[in-house]
Amino acid sequence: MDPAGSVRGRFAPSPSGNIHIGNALAALMAWLQIRSRNGKLVLRMEDIDTARCRPEYARHIVEDLRWLGLDWDEGPDVGGPYGPYVQSERLKLYEAALDRLKAGGRLYPCYCSRHDILAAAAAPHGLASEGPVYPGTCRHLSPEEAGRRSLSKTPSLRFAVPSGEISFTDGVAGNRRINAAAGGDFIVRRADGIFSYQLAVVVDDALMGITDVLRGADLLDSTPRQLMLYEALGWKPPRFAHVPLLMDRDGRRLAKRHGGITLAELREAGVAPQTVTGWLAWAAGLLPEPLQVSPDDLIQSFRLERISRDDNVVTPDMLGRLHPSLGQQEK
Numbered sequence: 001m002d003p004a005g006s007v008r009g010r011f012a013p014s015p016s017g018n019i020h021i022g023n024a025l026a027a028l029m030a031w032l033q034i035r036s037r038n039g040k041l042v043l044r045m046e047d048i049d050t051a052r053c054r055p056e057y058a059r060h061i062v063e064d065l066r067w068l069g070l071d072w073d074e075g076p077d078v079g080g081p082y083g084p085y086v087q088s089e090r091l092k093l094y095e096a097a098l099d100r101l102k103a104g105g106r107l108y109p110c111y112c113s114r115h116d117i118l119a120a121a122a123a124p125h126g127l128a129s130e131g132p133v134y135p136g137t138c139r140h141l142s143p144e145e146a147g148r149r150s151l152s153k154t155p156s157l158r159f160a161v162p163s164g165e166i167s168f169t170d171g172v173a174g175n176r177r178i179n180a181a182a183g184g185d186f187i188v189r190r191a192d193g194i195f196s197y198q199l200a201v202v203v204d205d206a207l208m209g210i211t212d213v214l215r216g217a218d219l220l221d222s223t224p225r226q227l228m229l230y231e232a233l234g235w236k237p238p239r240f241a242h243v244p245l246l247m248d249r250d251g252r253r254l255a256k257r258h259g260g261i262t263l264a265e266l267r268e269a270g271v272a273p274q275t276v277t278g279w280l281a282w283a284a285g286l287l288p289e290p291l292q293v294s295p296d297d298l299i300q301s302f303r304l305e306r307i308s309r310d311d312n313v314v315t316p317d318m319l320g321r322l323h324p325s326l327g328q329q330e331k
């Protein structure tokens with residue numbers, strides 16, 4: 001057993017909608033990983049993209065996670081020594097990290113519009129979660145040229161990705177090795193002043209002492225960028241584990257499907273939280289059958305290695321085990 005509190009994990013939802021079963025699966029796995037190791041859990045609201053986030057969603061997320069039977073040791077609602085636990089209240093910390101990156105010569109201003117980037121010859125598709133690869137247009141602007149452009153446009157700030165390979169071992173996905181330049185130089189602060197997810201998440205995980213990040217596999221390809229930021233800021237990175245997403249039979253993420261399936265809907269339909277927990281554990285490969293269980297019941301037998309490594313294809317029959325009406329709807 002790890003010494004009490006030496007392991008620290010987190011849930012980091014964005015309050016831009018209600019929690020759907022895909023988020024709930026990642027939250028349950030993160031909770032089990034930390035609770036099975038006697039660690040501390042942090043809830044952090046990632047509301048940095050203020051245009052997409054709303055306080056009422058943050059309230060619903062807290063309610064829904066508690067309804068499912070999850071809890072946390074630190075967070076916006078319970079406080080703790082590493083607060084604030086809401087990104088919109090941590091802007092000074094992001095600014096300070098940005099200043100250090102700037103002072104180290106790791107950033108440059110970019111004057112391109114999204115349209116310019118899309119139009120750049122042969123822009124290949126970038127990281128799945130990040131849009132097209134930035135071709136590096138502004139990396140070598142002369143100071144005079146940058147100065148001239150800054151008169152008519154506020155630039156975004158990009159991190160100049162070093163050459164070489166990034167490798168890491170993911171607790172679920174295994175060994176990964178990628179060419180650092182593959183995703184292009186990425187934005188750390190948008191032209192409208194909003195700090196990027198990549199910067200904010202690294203600053204927060206580092207300053208909150210997070211040792212273990214467990215999250216959905218949609219963020220696996222953001223991990224190399226985050227590792228580069230840890231390196232540039234001189235911080236020790238956490239261990240990462242990315243759990244497979246819930247997919248429909250056509251290979252689309254269930255979360256993106258029209259309407260999704262939210263915990264709030266299941267609760268309103270009269271589904272018990274133990275039914276949802278058992279179903280999630282079954283979908284993740286931790287239970288042979290969707291039994292009724294509480295998160296506590298799963299702690300003893302939890303092992304990261306037991307989480308399935310493949311995309312979880314959710315069939316209508318499987319959805320029917322969650323609630324009969326979901327099985328029919330899909331057919």
Ligand code: GLU
Pocket residue numbers: 012013014046201214215216219
């Ligand atoms: N806030 C991100 C999301 O809701 C998750 C960030 C993370 O776990 O690193 O997708």
Ligand code: ZN
Pocket residue numbers: 109110111112136137138139
């Ligand atoms: Zn540019």
